[in-house]
Amino acid sequence: MSTIQDLQQVQARRQEILDGDAARVEKQKKSGKLTARERVAKLLDAKSFVELDVLVSHDGKAEGVVTGYGTVEGRPVYVLSQDYTVLGGSVGEKHARKIAKVLDLARKTGSPVVLMCDSAGARIDEGAMALEAYADIFARMARMSGVTPMIAMVLGPCVGAAALMSEMSDLTVMVKGVGAKLCAGPQVVSAVNGVNKTAEELGGAQAMLQQGGADFACESEQEAFETVRKALALLPSNNMEDAPLEAAEELNRACVGLEAGVDxxxxxxxxxxxxxxxxxxxxxxxxxxxxxxxxxxxxxxxxxxxxxxxxxxxxxxxxxxxxxxxxxxxxxxxxxxxxxxxxxxxxxxxxxxxxxxxxxxxxxxxxxxxxxxxxxxxxxxxxxxxxxxxxxxxxxxxxxVIAPMTGEAAATVLCGDELRASKGDPKEARAEIAARYEAEVAxxxxxxxxxxxxxxxxxxxxxxxxxxxxxxxxxxxxxxxxxxxxxxxx
CATH class of the missing domain: 3.90.226.10 (2-enoyl-CoA Hydratase; Chain A, domain 1)
Known part of the structure; x- marks a missing residue:
């Protein structure tokens, strides 16, 4: 077989992977979600994405995760985007190997990583190897923590171990009505606790924001990508650098309307x-x-x-x-x-x-x-x-007021005799002593x-x-x- 024929076969295989399953892609879009590659394109600068391991497959199918690198405002960024249209974005041995490679390259080059999470969880048919796959990912994320910024985007269901990719990251961005982060799915929660709630109610963007499990709850995927780009602009590429400087506006600008108690x-x-x-x-x-x-x-x-x-x-x-x-x-x-x-x-x-x-x-x-x-x-x-x-x-x-205790507490502790000797309203006496303490001592x-x-x-x-x-x-x-x-x- 000639080199040209070999190349044609490779290109045909690559195109088959890029096209994906038309029915599953259509279902993804009907649910209001972008595809894995569309998400990468939304995040990175135009035409900057270089995909890695595109031909890695599982039983003739793609591996359920798109990995590679590109730029955001000209700065290198590594990305991984789980593809729910392929095997539900489930994590198996090869899937994890692709992610591990990107994490290793990001650490070696001192570049941020954006993790786009949209996964059904572990690939059950791989048994213990699926758990080992997660362990491999988490070990690398732990080593990377504090070395290069890791930003997780929860863009689909993330239950159990899948949700921990967000927890291991520096920042978590979620989209209302699209992503959910859960210890256990609604059916399990209902069976164990008798609580009947949807995934959105249990672990959706707003629920996670209120529980401290998300840093941002965005209205749309577009807003989420804009948020990530803004966050990256405010962060250095790694722990050995400083964040980029920008042209400063008026340095001596006076603040207007500031006083104690300002919101x-x-x-x-x-x-x-x-x-x-x-x-x-x-x-x-x-x-x-x-x-x-x-x-x-x-x-x-x-x-x-x-x-x-x-x-x-x-x-x-x-x-x-x-x-x-x-x-x-x-x-x-x-x-x-x-x-x-x-x-x-x-x-x-x-x-x-x-x-x-x-x-x-x-x-x-x-x-x-x-x-x-x-x-x-x-x-x-x-x-x-x-x-x-x-x-x-x-x-x-x-x-x-800078003091070991509040004025009210100090009035009780330091001026108990004065309070007891006061013939007026005890509350007024305490308030007067507290004000004097804060003005003269604290x-x-x-x-x-x-x-x-x-x-x-x-x-x-x-x-x-x-x-x-x-x-x-x-x-x-x-x-x-x-x-x-x-x-x-x-």
Whole structure:
């Protein structure tokens, strides 16, 4: 057989794989979903995709996953897109081998990976080998964690082990009405718990967002791909690089209308470059976490959300800070909290562990850490978020309160005799003593006088000062002692 004939056969086989099963493709589209290759094309720059292992097959069929590499805004990105039209996108030995190859190449080249998950789960007819296939994928993802960014897109059913590909990634993007992430399917949940709910109700995009299992819940696949592209633009390609710089807008722009108690969205909009804020986990707890730019530089912002910090809020913050530290993103923490919440008697340990995780995340992080006390910073929460040991620069706004306890608590502990001797309304007396404590003992000026904060600043100048600090600390070099890893309180 001639080379030309060989090539013709190869091309015919490749085209057969690319065409896929017409009936299954039509069914995929009728369900409102793009095909695996259409998804890759939506994500990557036009005509940049190079597919790998296209001829790998299972019993004459394609392997149910499209793998390869391309570019996003000119930067290399590896992709894997599970193909539900082929064997339900199920994971078997060869399927896993294709994924493993892409993960290895991404690690070796220091390039991000986008995982488009749309899978029925393990390939049952392969028995134990299907489980080994998953183990091989997860082992590689664990080794890659903190080396190159991994973004999972849940674009179909992901149950059991299939859902763990999302959990092992840095960010999870889901599409309402399209993707679902579940420990067990609706039938199993119904049989075990007697709860009759759909996959969308149990593990759809909105359900996962409310449970902290997704960072983004998008209205369409198009929005999801735009979100991923925006996230990639705010991240470095790997842990040895910094995120790309962009041309900065007015560096000395004054913030307008900022005062204690300002809501998080308004505050972030004033501090960050216009249109750059990308919030993660919106609506999951009152804490706000977001990627954005300040003066053209990518940053990770944490707003504590006011009130008390509960276990969920602490864990959300801890996870985000560790993610930022992995990829050299400066962490800017905007502090307004009355401290840690007082939990019910049967969840004391959970609250303490969560607070420990938040403290550990900040203390372990070697990236640039800036903090601004915009309201209250009480007790252990301040220690974790803005204590001198856990921040490079700390600013406070006028009227801020930095203390071991709230004014109300201090009034009871420190001025019990005065309260008992008061002949007026006890509530009014307590409020008066609390206000005096916060103004005379716990205010930001006293904290600055004792060296606990660097300065008490005009809120209008906050953006300018933070950008200057980011520039000054851009060359910061810090490291932890040699060790396998710290023993984070999990």
């Amino acid at each position: 998080a969205k308004t505050l972030l909009a004033q501090l960050c470059d216009a249109g750059s804020v990308l919030e993660l986990g919106a609506g999951y707890t009152k804490a706000v976490t977001a990627l954005a730019r300040m003066g053209g530089r990518a940053v990770a912002l944490v707003h504590t959300g006011g009130g008390e910090i509960c276990a969920k809020r602490a864990q959300k913050i801890a996870r985000f800070v560790r993610f930022a530290d992995c990829y050299n993103l400066p962490v800017v923490t905007l502090i307004d909290t009355e401290g840690l919440s007082v939990p019910k008697e049967n969840v004391q340990s959970w609250q303490l562990k969560a607070a420990g995780q938040m403290l550990f995340a900040y203390a372990e992080a070697t990236t640039v850490k800036l903090a601004v006390v915009t309201g209250k910073a009480i007790g252990a929460a301040y220690v974790a978020l803005g204590g001198r040991a856990n921040a490079d620069v700390v600013y406070a706004w006028p009227g801020s 205010d930001g000026v006293n904290a600055a006088m004792s060296g606990c904060v660097d300065d008490v600043v005009d809120p209008a100048q906050t953006r300018k000062l933070l950008i200057a600090s980011l520039e000054m600390l851009a060359s910061k070099r810090d490291s932890n002692p040699p060790k396998k890893h710290g023993n984070m309180p999990l």
